[in-house]
Amino acid sequence: MPSAPRGRVAERDRLKHIQEFEGLRGLMAWWVVIGHWSTTAPIPYTIAKTKLFNGYAVDVFIILSGFAIAALVDKRPEPYGLYIRRRFLRIFPVYVLFLLCSVAASSLALDVWSSAPEGYMKATRIQIARDSLDQFWPHLAAHLTALHGLVPPVFLPNTDYAFLGQAWSISLEWQFYLLAPFLIAAINRANSLRALIVVLPVIVLIAVLSRFMPVGFLGNHLHLFLIGILSFRFFKERFAGNPHLQFPVIPLLVIALPFLVLIRTAEAIPYAIWLSMVALIVVNHENGHAGARTLSGLFTNAFAMKMGQMSYSVYLSHMLVIIVSLTVLEGRGLGKVSFSAILLVMTIMGTLLVSSLSFRMVELPFHKLGRSLRGRQGVPEPSMR
Numbered sequence: 001m002p003s004a005p006r007g008r009v010a011e012r013d014r015l016k017h018i019q020e021f022e023g024l025r026g027l028m029a030w031w032v033v034i035g036h037w038s039t040t041a042p043i044p045y046t047i048a049k050t051k052l053f054n055g056y057a058v059d060v061f062i063i064l065s066g067f068a069i070a071a072l073v074d075k076r077p078e079p080y081g082l083y084i085r086r087r088f089l090r091i092f093p094v095y096v097l098f099l100l101c102s103v104a105a106s107s108l109a110l111d112v113w114s115s116a117p118e119g120y121m122k123a124t125r126i127q128i129a130r131d132s133l134d135q136f137w138p139h140l141a142a143h144l145t146a147l148h149g150l151v152p153p154v155f156l157p158n159t160d161y162a163f164l165g166q167a168w169s170i171s172l173e174w175q176f177y178l179l180a181p182f183l184i185a186a187i188n189r190a191n192s193l194r195a196l197i198v199v200l201p202v203i204v205l206i207a208v209l210s211r212f213m214p215v216g217f218l219g220n221h222l223h224l225f226l227i228g229i230l231s232f233r234f235f236k237e238r239f240a241g242n243p244h245l246q247f248p249v250i251p252l253l254v255i256a257l258p259f260l261v262l263i264r265t266a267e268a269i270p271y272a273i274w275l276s277m278v279a280l281i282v283v284n285h286e287n288g289h290a291g292a293r294t295l296s297g298l299f300t301n302a303f304a305m306k307m308g309q310m311s312y313s314v315y316l317s318h319m320l321v322i323i324v325s326l327t328v329l330e331g332r333g334l335g336k337v338s339f340s341a342i343l344l345v346m347t348i349m350g351t352l353l354v355s356s357l358s359f360r361m362v363e364l365p366f367h368k369l370g371r372s373l374r375g376r377q378g379v380p381e382p383s384m385r
Contacts, residue, residue, distance in 0.1 A: 018235070018281055018285070019299070019300045019305065020277060020280065020281050020284075020296055020299040020300060021064055021067065021068075021277070021299075021308075022299070022300075022304070022305050022308035022309065023298065023299030023300055023301075023304035023305060023307070023308050024060065024064065024273075024277060024299055024308070025061070025064055025308040025311045026304055026305075026306075026307025026308035026309075026310070026311045026314075027299075027304070027307070028057040028058075028060050028061050028064075028311070029057075029061075029307070029310075029311035029312075029314040029315045030307065030314065031052070031054050031057035032054045032057050032058060032166070032315060032318075033314065033315075033318045033347065033348070033351055034052060034054065034344075035051045035052040035053070035054020035055075035057070036051075036054065036318060036319060036322065037322065037343065037344055037347050038050075038051060038052045038054075038120075039051050039119055039120045039121040040116065040119040040121065040122075040322055040326070040343065041117070041119060041339065041340035041343050041344070042117040042118055042119060042336040042339060042340060043336075043340050045120065048119065048120035049120055050266075051120070051121075053266050053269060056266065056267075056269040056270045056273075057270075058169055059221075059224055059269075059270035060270045060273055060274060061169065061315075062169070062172070062221050062224040062225060062228070063224050063225070063227050063228040063231070063270065063274050064228060065173060065176065065225065065228060066176075066224065066225035066226065066227060066228020066229045066231075066232075067228035067229070067231050067232045068228070069176070069177065069180045069184070069228075069229075070180075070184055070228065070229040070232035070233070071232050073180065073181055073184050074184075074232070074236065076374075078374065080181060082373060082374070083181060084177065084178065085370070085373060086370040086371075086373055086374075087177040089366045089367070089369055089370040089373075090366070090367065090370060091146075091170060091173060091174065091177075091312070092146070093362050093363070093366045094312060094313055094316060094358055094359075094362045094363050094366075095146065095167070095170050095316060096144070097358060097362055098164060098316040098317055098320065098358075099143055099144070099163060099164050099167065101320055102163045102164040102319075102320060103140060103163050105320065105323060106129065106132050106133055106136075106163055107133065108323065108327070109125075109129045109132075109323055110126065110129035110130060110133065112323050112326045112327055112330075113125040113126045113129055114126055115330060116326050116330075117336070117339060125165075127158065128158045128161045128162065128165065131157045131158040131162060132158070132162040132163050134157075135156055135157065135162070138156055139156065139159070139162040139163060140163070142156065142159060143162065143163060143164070143167060146167075146170055146171050146174040147171060147174065147175070148160065148162070148167070148168075148171050148214075148216065149168060149171030149172055149175060149213070149214055149215075149216025149217050149218070150171070150175070150213070150217065151214065152212055152213055152214065153214050154212075159214050159216075160214040160215050160216045164316070164319070165319055166315060166316065166319060167316075168214070168215055168216035169216065170316075171216040172216045172217070172218060172220075172221055175217075175218040176218055176225055179218070180225075183225075183229070184229060187226075187229060187230070187233075203222075206218065206219035206222060207219060224270075227271075227274065231274070231278060234278070235278075235281075235282075238282070239285075249278070249279040249282045249283065250279060250283065252279070253275060253276065253279040256275055257272055257275070257276070260272045260275075280292055280295055280296060281296075284296045309359065310355050310356060310359045312359075312363065313354075313355035313356075313358040313359045313362075313363060314351055314352075314355040316355075316358075317351055317354045317355045317358060318347065318351040318355075320354070321346070321347055321350035321351045321354055322343070322347055324350065325343055325346040325347055325350060326343070328346070329342060329343060329346075
């Protein structure tokens, strides 16, 4: 078998060792957790109403997902049926586990939120819990398919957040998984007039539908997935030696970050994080700069990597932990500061415990099953993982 060209080997080697995104994934998961704690604990309103900007951590998650699926489709060509079965095994088992646990606890959740201290999201969570119970079977049916992000709220109130609030983004992910191979193929053929004729009307239709759909509808976040997909193309082409992409990234970062700051809106946060990570990875992997290596180590040490691997379970489990923690703390006569501090410790420790168990007992076995499907289908595992 002829050896691969040196440029292609260098490209694969560099892409293979991009591990910083795993640590970033873990950091974003815990940002979401702390943000949800802040909207539950009786802390000052001016702090709680920001939710510690944890929604922007989910935006980074979405960009990461676009990057990861683009990398998967590029490195592991496989039939669509095999691809979607493997994606199903990646997200559904642990999602259904925590969904069913949340459904079983739905009456408890209403009682807990009703008697909880005056957190910023208390009224909203009471309404979500009531809507979940009032429309129990329709909500359950929609959530079991993970397509509840396609159900307009006018037909099913709080369709995004019923039972398991953070599952709005799971529906978003599943919609993306279903369409990603076709979307990526269209982007790869973007210079084709035929591709543009097909893709542009679809994008316009999605944009129009987004005005009437819940937040978990793909169209509301399609631009973030596209950033991730195009970021993969950037790394791939740059590491392969594309001369048009060999520009210095640090001056670009120095120019772009102040511009994002001048926008004076928190909506710039995920873009600033992503741009900074891209610059860090390029400098670290191409120049081996000591400062970049140190920063990279914050995302690639053993603990950060473990948190990245467990991030999905952390993301799905933590609201159940908060509900149980509130039940334990109810009626203890604690002051606001003590209550908030103890709730934070219980949330972190409980989420670590529960997510560790679900990762080991549910996620990993189904990950292995998904990988085994390639061999059963006669699709060879690539050398690059």
